[in-house]
Amino acid sequence: MSNDDLLSIGAFALVSGLSIPALRHYDEVGLLKPAFVDPATGYRRYRSEQTQRARLIGTLRRIDLPIDAIREALDQQDEEVLRQVLARHQAHLLERAHALSQMACTVGQYLEHGVPMPTVSKPRIVQVMIHLRDREEAIGFYEQAFDATFNPEISSFQFGTWPSDEFFLVTIADPDRDLADAGPARFGLLVRDVDAAHRRALDAGASELYPPTDAPWKPRSSCVIDPSANRIDLYQG
Numbered sequence: 001m002s003n004d005d006l007l008s009i010g011a012f013a014l015v016s017g018l019s020i021p022a023l024r025h026y027d028e029v030g031l032l033k034p035a036f037v038d039p040a041t042g043y044r045r046y047r048s049e050q051t052q053r054a055r056l057i058g059t060l061r062r063i064d065l066p067i068d069a070i071r072e073a074l075d076q077q078d079e080e081v082l083r084q085v086l087a088r089h090q091a092h093l094l095e096r097a098h099a100l101s102q103m104a105c106t107v108g109q110y111l112e113h114g115v116p117m118p119t120v121s122k123p124r125i126v127q128v129m130i131h132l133r134d135r136e137e138a139i140g141f142y143e144q145a146f147d148a149t150f151n152p153e154i155s156s157f158q159f160g161t162w163p164s165d166e167f168f169l170v171t172i173a174d175p176d177r178d179l180a181d182a183g184p185a186r187f188g189l190l191v192r193d194v195d196a197a198h199r200r201a202l203d204a205g206a207s208e209l210y211p212p213t214d215a216p217w218k219p220r221s222s223c224v225i226d227p228s229a230n231r232i233d234l235y236q237g
Contacts, residue, residue: 006035006045016054022061023054031071032057065089068136091144099147106161116164127156127169130185132228135172137205141227142170145204146189146197159189188233197234198222206232 013020026032027044032054034044046054053074060070069089073082110116132138139157142148148157148170155174160166170187191197194212202208206224209231214220220236 006047009034009044009046012046012050012054015048016051017058018054022058026057029067031067031074063089064093088140092140095143095147099149102147103161126167127171128185128187129171129173130187130226130228130230131173131183134227137227138172141205145201145206184229184231186231186233188235190235190237192237194220194222194234194236198224201226201232201234 007015009020009023012018013023016023018026023032023034023044027034032050035047035050036045037043038045056074057070060073065085066089069085073085076082139150142157143150146157146159148159150156151158154169154171156169156171159168159170168189189197198208198212201224205227209223209225212220212222212234218235222234224232224234226232
């Protein structure tokens with residue numbers, strides 16, 4: 001196929017349903033490379049056979065599937081891999097929907113009863129720092145296991161909302177700044193149902209240090225180890 005037979009980026013945008021800025025972005029991230037780029041002008045041109053891939057990308061992006069997940073599905077060219085990617089994404093969307101539903105209920109309470117203005121009566125721990133082996137794996141684990149919201153601006157998993165009593169941060173250590181030689185962390189979380197939270201953490205990829213156990217000197221508790229070897233004690237609330 002000669003260059004004359006290739007589609008301009010504008011024409012390809014029309015047949016693929018993707019916008020020109022989107023096509024440029026997918027080129028930059030390596031998801032959909034043009035068939036030819038003019039070295040003098042930088043103009044991108046595409047083959048008509050690339051339309052199917054482009055349309056599939058557009059379909060998957062409309063359900064908010066992340067770029068890396070789309071790349072995994074398309075590069076493998078395997079129907080089962082695509083199903084696994086979609087199943088993981090569905091679980092993530094359901095977790096997000098649950099978190100949004102909880103926030104909507106809280107907003108409703110604020111509308112009915114007013115916004116509480118808590119005061120700090122005594123110091124309490126609101127942040128721990130952990131080291132990670134795999135950042136993306138950890139984000140998925142804490143979101144799936146504990147409904148934690150990851151805030152990339154502060155590189156932290158956020159539990160609750162500031163300044164409520166439930167507010168707590170689990171911050172990812174910067175290996176170039178924050179005690180790069182430090183070992184795994186250990187911290188505790190108060191949960192509504194230890195047994196359910198323990199099972200959920202294991203399903204999300206944690207390993208078990210000890211199962212839910214009753215002891216006379218503390219609430220029912222268990223301990224799991226996250227994928228980066230940090231230990232999380234779970235306490236019955």
